[in-house]
Amino acid sequence: MDESRRKFLKNAGLFTIVTGAATVGACTKSEKAEQPKALTFFSPLDFAFVEAAISRLIPADELGPGALEADVAVYIDRQLSGAYGGGDRFYRSGPWREGSPQQGYQLRFTPAELFRTALPALHTHFRSQHHGEFSKLSPEKQDEYLKALQKGGIDLGGVPSEIFFARLWSLTVEGFFGDPAYGGNKDMVSWRMIGFPGAYGAYYELVDRHNLALRREPKSLADAHRHGLPMDSGMDPNHAAHAHPASGAKET
Amino acid sequence: MATRLPETDVVCLGVGMVGTMLGLELTRAGLNVVGLEGGLPRNTVPDFQGPAMHDELRFAVRKGMMVDAARETVTFRNHAGETALPIRYIEAFLLGTGLGGSLVHWNGVTWRFQDTDFRMRTLTEQRYGKKFTSPDLTFQDWGVTAAELEPYFDRFEYLLGTSGKAGNLRGKKIQGGNPFEDPRSRDYPTPPMKEPYGSHLFRKAAQGLGYHPFPQPSSNLSTPYTNPEGLKLNACVFCGFCERFGCEHFAKSSPQTVLLPALLKDPRFTLRTGCQVLKVNLDSSGQRATGVTYADSTGKEFEQPAKLVIVGLYALNNVRMLLLSGIGKAYDPQTRTGTVGRNYAHQTVSAAQVFFDRNTRINPFMRSGACGTAIADFVSDNFDHGPLGFVGGAYLGEVMTNGRPIEFHPTPPGTPGWGAGWKKAVAEHYNHTSLITVHGSSVAHAANYLDLDPTYKDAWGLPLLRMTFDLPENDLKMSAYLTEKAAEIGRAMGAKQVVGLPRKGPFTTTIYQTTHNTGGTVMGEDPSTSVVNKYLQSWDVHNVFVIGASAYPQNASYNPTGTLGALAYWSAEAIVKRYLKAPGPLVHT
Numbered sequence: 001m002d003e004s005r006r007k008f009l010k011n012a013g014l015f016t017i018v019t020g021a022a023t024v025g026a027c028t029k030s031e032k033a034e035q036p037k038a039l040t041f042f043s044p045l046d047f048a049f050v051e052a053a054i055s056r057l058i059p060a061d062e063l064g065p066g067a068l069e070a071d072v073a074v075y076i077d078r079q080l081s082g083a084y085g086g087g088d089r090f091y092r093s094g095p096w097r098e099g100s101p102q103q104g105y106q107l108r109f110t111p112a113e114l115f116r117t118a119l120p121a122l123h124t125h126f127r128s129q130h131h132g133e134f135s136k137l138s139p140e141k142q143d144e145y146l147k148a149l150q151k152g153g154i155d156l157g158g159v160p161s162e163i164f165f166a167r168l169w170s171l172t173v174e175g176f177f178g179d180p181a182y183g184g185n186k187d188m189v190s191w192r193m194i195g196f197p198g199a200y201g202a203y204y205e206l207v208d209r210h211n212l213a214l215r216r217e218p219k220s221l222a223d224a225h226r227h228g229l230p231m232d233s234g235m236d237p238n239h240a241a242h243a244h245p246a247s248g249a250k251e252t
Numbered sequence: 253m254a255t256r257l258p259e260t261d262v263v264c265l266g267v268g269m270v271g272t273m274l275g276l277e278l279t280r281a282g283l284n285v286v287g288l289e290g291g292l293p294r295n296t297v298p299d300f301q302g303p304a305m306h307d308e309l310r311f312a313v314r315k316g317m318m319v320d321a322a323r324e325t326v327t328f329r330n331h332a333g334e335t336a337l338p339i340r341y342i343e344a345f346l347l348g349t350g351l352g353g354s355l356v357h358w359n360g361v362t363w364r365f366q367d368t369d370f371r372m373r374t375l376t377e378q379r380y381g382k383k384f385t386s387p388d389l390t391f392q393d394w395g396v397t398a399a400e401l402e403p404y405f406d407r408f409e410y411l412l413g414t415s416g417k418a419g420n421l422r423g424k425k426i427q428g429g430n431p432f433e434d435p436r437s438r439d440y441p442t443p444p445m446k447e448p449y450g451s452h453l454f455r456k457a458a459q460g461l462g463y464h465p466f467p468q469p470s471s472n473l474s475t476p477y478t479n480p481e482g483l484k485l486n487a488c489v490f491c492g493f494c495e496r497f498g499c500e501h502f503a504k505s506s507p508q509t510v511l512l513p514a515l516l517k518d519p520r521f522t523l524r525t526g527c528q529v530l531k532v533n534l535d536s537s538g539q540r541a542t543g544v545t546y547a548d549s550t551g552k553e554f555e556q557p558a559k560l561v562i563v564g565l566y567a568l569n570n571v572r573m574l575l576l577s578g579i580g581k582a583y584d585p586q587t588r589t590g591t592v593g594r595n596y597a598h599q600t601v602s603a604a605q606v607f608f609d610r611n612t613r614i615n616p617f618m619r620s621g622a623c624g625t626a627i628a629d630f631v632s633d634n635f636d637h638g639p640l641g642f643v644g645g646a647y648l649g650e651v652m653t654n655g656r657p658i659e660f661h662p663t664p665p666g667t668p669g670w671g672a673g674w675k676k677a678v679a680e681h682y683n684h685t686s687l688i689t690v691h692g693s694s695v696a697h698a699a700n701y702l703d704l705d706p707t708y709k710d711a712w713g714l715p716l717l718r719m720t721f722d723l724p725e726n727d728l729k730m731s732a733y734l735t736e737k738a739a740e741i742g743r744a745m746g747a748k749q750v751v752g753l754p755r756k757g758p759f760t761t762t763i764y765q766t767t768h769n770t771g772g773t774v775m776g777e778d779p780s781t782s783v784v785n786k787y788l789q790s791w792d793v794h795n796v797f798v799i800g801a802s803a804y805p806q807n808a809s810y811n812p813t814g815t816l817g818a819l820a821y822w823s824a825e826a827i828v829k830r831y832l833k834a835p836g837p838l839v840h841t
Binding site for chain 2: 056057058059061063066084087088089090091092093095097099100101102103104105106143146150169172173174177178179181182190191193194195196197199200201202203204206207208210211212213214221224225235236237238249
């Protein structure tokens with residue numbers, strides 16, 4: 001094995017493999033000081049609802065942190081104030097009509113408008129039903145209310161509650177499993193839980209080691225940058241010599 | 253008023269795989285070619301490089317490499333009695349944009365359609381009789397045979413460097429390859445990819461059940477390769493970020509890796525990106541194209557005169573371009589006359605989920621776009637349809653592509669949709685679940701078609717394409733039957749639970765199925781049922797060639813790209829060797 005290749009494998013973390021018994025990726029706690037959370041979209045009341053709701057959708061338990069601990073509420077806040085919230089890649093021209101389920105989303109609202117419209121209506125609806133704040137309710141009662149939203153039939157200022165719930169759920173899953181670059185999946189907690197090794201990996205040497213138990217710190221986009229994995233220089237085989245991770249493969 | 257530019261010999265609409273292939277064949281024939289690409293220029297370095305490329309949210313979920321639906325989408329309805337509405341978020345298929353087109357973000361699965369696909373009408377009637385299928389199923393012969401296309405399949409596979417194992421070498425069956433393939437003149441250019449664990453379990457189970465498993469042909473390469481253009485590719489590293497992403501490794505065949513560098517060096521080729529073609533212009537007779545009109549990225553309109561027009565856009569856009577330009581007669585489902593938009597088909601994909609216990613580690617993230625093991629025992633007419641009452645088939649394969657967790661976190665039926673129970677099931681099954689894909693054909697049906705939407709427009713003010721489509725009963729039967737076959741294999745893999753998920757109607761735009769949209773400008777021998785002849789030349793306007801999966805009269809069991817590459821070379825040769833010498837119809841009726 002030449003030096004560049006050894007260096008690549010070392011950088012890619014491929015020397016920490018174990019085989020045999022089932023293993024789970026080791027957890028490491030972030031030692032960084034907590035930064036205060038700046039909100040770019042939600043009001044404090046909105047944020048309290050979202051934090052409480054996502055901690056029921058993906059709760060913390062013996063398997064590890066949940067959506068709240070993974071900063072998924074921050075992820076959702078940033079998504080809604082950014083391009084996605086503003087209707088990126090969303091066909092916005094009218095006329096608007098109610099369609100069949102097969103025709104997909106047909107409301108006028110961008111995701112940001114949808115939350116801006118639904119959340120105040122939700123707060124009002126919730127108060128009329130429960131005379132308090134969602135975040136102060138028992139977990140069982142919170143689940144009950146979330147199930148009612150999911151089931152549908154509640155009008156949230158023109159947004160059917162099942163559509164609002166579906167967006168909240170898909171954003172929660174994205175924030176939980178997505179790269180920490182977007183503000184959620186703090187410390188890659190979800191990737192550790194399931195054993196996903198992260199954004200970057202080169203598995204040419206491992207793919208035919210069947211039933212392998214891979215133990216490796218997951219790598220986020222930030223880690224890949226930090227470790228200087230040979231990705232930004234290009235791997236063009238038509239040009240200068242390069243250390244390609246599958247360079248063990250011989251041309252036929 | 254459009255600015256009129258100097259005339260060129262050829263204008264290519266779209267610079268994806270087709271535009272690149274035709275561009276090179278025609279410049280080599282001494283012609284000046286202008287390539288008009290609607291999207292942005294992009295290359296492996298720097299545009300596809302990591303770490304940024306390995307971003308599931310940006311590229312897979314938000315579809316960062318695809319057509320921006322804010323500017324351009326498709327309207328949809330299940331049947332002609334409904335009002336079509338715009339697909340506001342495009343989910344069901346991945347419409348590419350930009351230099352290199354869809355073959356930048358594809359998985360690299362590279363099959364050859366079978367002779368039984370190309371001669372489907374004739375062979376079905378021969379074997380099962382004329383009354384075997386409903387008259388509403390308008391499947392038909394292509395006008396070409398597998399033997400005619402073999403040299404072009406061969407050339408395309410050697411261009412891409414496809415990794416696989418021959419199953420039929422000049423008529424001799426080779427063990428371990430696909431025994432159902434038509435004779436090939438030589439083996440694949442590179443050996444099969446390594447076999448991941450789930451695929452290995454599938455192969456053993458399929459063998460045990462008497463089937464004939466083999467490695468899926470892949471244009472993510474097993475070894476380094478230098479193609480006939482002198483371009484070098486690397487071996488794939490199984491990074492698990494293939495479809496929906498560009499390949500930073502030079503290991504996935506795409507226009508950028510196999511052909512574009514050669515074309516862009518040729519001074520006879522002019523590339524213009526950010527140029528949206530608005531229509532193909534015709535002369536006063538309506539029988540000859542004079543060029544195209546396009547808008548550049550500042551909105552200025554230009555007329556590009558050309559002697560020959562190659563329509564090489566994505567299949568759906570090929571259909572739309574002919575409709576916008578008034579080339580050919582639009583299909584009318586009431587009278588069943590007209591041809592443009594007729595025989596639109598898709599791909600009937602379903603799956604069996606195979607849940608193992610914790611001792612079986614699938615490592616779904618160690619995959620490439622096209623690795624894995626498949627069987628062709630139920631493809632096309634490789635099995636007796638007599639007692640089954642449907643036509644068409646599917647390949648079944650453990651051909652997983654990734655373990656990216658926003659989109660891949662399978663749970664068994666009965667799992668709560670969210671909450672602690674959901675979380676527990678996700679953690680329990682993520683690394684212990686395999687999928688068997690049932691990649692099924694899509695038969696043409698008289699009620700399924702494409703035309704222009706009467707209401708909704710794109711950003712240039714032109715009507716959107718309207719898709720009227722539902723899953724024919726024939727395909728639902730096929731999917732039910734073959735998904736159960738996949739589940740049987742799954743049970744033989746040693747799973748603790750297998751869940752068959754056959755495709756069910758009605759067709760929905762809300763979930764991803766596949767980017768194998770076919771038909772609408774179909775090829776054939778009869779101008780009353782086809783838009784282009786067997787060389788993909790318009791019956792109506794002889795200097796327009798329409799090259800794409802839009803030429804498929806119906807869609808077959810296998811992924812369509814290999815056949816598209818063969819047809820592009822086949823058409824290019826007919827243009828160079830015959831059309832240029834005597835411009836006019838290549839087929840007379």
